[in-house]
Structure formats: structure tokens, C-alpha cells
Amino acid sequence: MTLQSRIQRASSYQSVATDSRVLAADPYELVAVLFEELRDTLNLMIESARRGDDARIFRYRAKALAILGGLDESLNFDAAGDLAQTLHIIYAEAAKRIQMEGRESCVERVESAREMIHEIEKAWTAIAPFH
Incomplete structure (x- = not known):
């Protein structure tokens, strides 16, 4: 088995595990999964930028x-008011940083977006309901 086929197989297993987790998740857990997936994707985008792999950068950016x-679509502006508006602004700023072109500063921009999102993820985890 080649290294590439091992990587594809591992990726398939990870995808199945994530899909299974999503199917069994409550709304809180779904948002937690989105934060984890976003963090992992931004990490992969940073690694790709460091290697100069433009094709993967574009895939992970998308x-x-x-x-x-x-x-952003999951925000409830009626129930959360100012908090939802603040999160909307942060998500928009993170998206702006991720979308900017130019490999020279790609790593720094994506790292800053990842840090913004990581702070929200930590807060989300801190309010985790007991299951």
C-alpha cells in the first residue's frame, strides 16, 4: 500500500467518524464540531501555505x-442580540483574512484568523452543557 493510499484511507476513516458524530449530535455539539473542523482546516491551510501548495491552500480556504x-448562519440574532452581532463581525473578519491573496503573508493572516476563532471555541467549550 502506497503512502498516498494510506493517507486517503485515514482521511476516509476520519470523515466517517466525523459524519457519525454529526448524525448523533445535538445543536450544541454540532457547533462544537464546526469549530473543530474549522480549526483543523485552518491548520492544514497554514501547513499548505508554508509548503507553497497553492492547490491545497485554495481547497482548504473554500x-x-x-x-x-x-x-454565521447558525447565529440567532433575536435570542442572542449583541453577542450574535459581535460573533457575526468576528466571523466576517476571519473570512476576510482567509480570503486575502498573496502567499507572503498568508500564514500570518490565517494564524490571526485561527486565533480569533480559537477564543470563541474556548468560550463555547467552557459553556458546554453536561451530557
Whole structure:
């Protein structure tokens, strides 16, 4: 078995595990999964930028933007008011940093977006309901 086929197989297993987790998740857990997936995707985007792998940068950028869009769409402005508005602004700023072109500063921009999102993820984890 080649290294590439091992990587693809591992990726398939990870995808199945994530899919299974999503199917069994409550709304809180779904958002937690989105944060984890976003963090992992931003890490992969940073690694790809450091290697100069433009094709993977674009693929991970598209995935990260889709996840940010999902997080933004899940905001309940009626119930959360100012908090939802603040999160909307943060998600928009993170998306802006991720979308900017130019490999020279790609790593720094994506790292800053990852740090912004990581702070929200930590807060989300801190309010975890007991299951």
C-alpha cells in the first residue's frame, strides 16, 4: 500500500467518524464540531501555505469559508442580540483574512484568523452543557 493510499484511507476513516458524530449530535455539539473542523482546516491551510501548495491552500480556504458561513448562519440574532452581532463581525473578519491573496503573508493572516476563532471555541467549550 502506497503512502498516498494510506493517507486517503485515514482521511476516509476520519470523515466517517466525523459524519457519525454529526448524525448523533445535538445543536450544541454540532457547533462544537464546526469549530473543530474549522480549526483543523485552518491548520492544514497554514501547513499548505508554508509548503507553497497553492492547490491545497485554495481547497482548504473554500472549506474554511464554508464552515464560517455555517457558523454565521447558525447565529440567532433575536435570542442572542449583541453577542450574535459581535460573533457575526468576528466571523466576517476571519473570512476576510482567509480570503486575502498573496502567499507572503498568508500564514500570518490565517494564524490571526485561527486565533480569533480559537477564543470563541474556548468560550463555547467552557459553556458546554453536561451530557
